[in-house]
Amino acid sequence: MTPEKPxxxxxxxxxxxxxxxxxxxxxxxxxxAQVAAVIxxxxxxxxxxxxxxxxxxxxxKAKLKExxxxxxxxxxxxxxxxxxxxxxxxxxxxxxxxxxxxSRFPNRVVNLHPALPGTFPGTHAIERAFTAWQNGEITHTxxxxxxxxxxxxxxxxxxxxxxxxILPQDTLETLEARVHALEHRLLVETLARLACGKxx
Ligand code: GRF
Numbered sequence: 001m002t003p004e005k006p007x008x009x010x011x012x013x014x015x016x017x018x019x020x021x022x023x024x025x026x027x028x029x030x031x032x033a034q035v036a037a038v039i040x041x042x043x044x045x046x047x048x049x050x051x052x053x054x055x056x057x058x059x060x061k062a063k064l065k066e067x068x069x070x071x072x073x074x075x076x077x078x079x080x081x082x083x084x085x086x087x088x089x090x091x092x093x094x095x096x097x098x099x100x101x102x103s104r105f106p107n108r109v110v111n112l113h114p115a116l117p118g119t120f121p122g123t124h125a126i127e128r129a130f131t132a133w134q135n136g137e138i139t140h141t142x143x144x145x146x147x148x149x150x151x152x153x154x155x156x157x158x159x160x161x162x163x164x165x166i167l168p169q170d171t172l173e174t175l176e177a178r179v180h181a182l183e184h185r186l187l188v189e190t191l192a193r194l195a196c197g198k199x200x
Pocket of ligand 1: 012013014015016017020047091092093094112113114166180183
């Protein structure tokens with residue numbers, strides 16, 4: 001009996017291009033894991049369609065305006081837990097998760113952020129890096145993958161980071177495309193290392 005592959009539950013909020021990279025790598029065998037479910041807080045997230053096409057359970061858990069944030073996080077954790085994840089992957093997930101969620105998956109929540117450690121935490125990171133480059137403040141940006149042990153924003157224990165030079169001819173659009181390509185590769189490589197037990 002071959003042991004079951006590590007189970008990933010992937011949380012998304014939008015296009016799901018990083019989810020697609022994970023799904024493709026699982027199919028190709030370069031990522032020895034399985035996506036047990038995809039959950040989005042946005043019903044219109046195209047990533048849900050990507051999951052359905054791959055035959056992966058695709059669920060919506062929307063945060064209703066009147067819903068208490070803590071209640072939402074507990075219900076979201078219950079839903080995630082029902083798929084028995086080895087890792088919970090935040091891939092283009094745009095909500096801050098409270099400790100009510102994070103404490104349910106200690107050392108098991110992995111986040112992808114399109115900036116280098118200690119730079120541009122939060123939203124619009126690529127845009128802010130591009131502006132900083134236009135102002136002559138930086139020559140590089142990058143991508144990182146980190147654990148999410150607490151409510152810190154994009155600053156958990158680092159699993160991987162890779163710089164990306166901003167080129168003289170770059171526009172915001174060309175930079176975004178190169179950052180996303182780097183995200184897709186770095187996230188899959190890092191998850192593969194986790195799945196093989198190469199990282200604690
Ligand atoms: C990515 O830059 C991700 O890091 C950010 O949202 C962008 C879109 O991700 N949070 P995806 O295409 O939905 O995976």
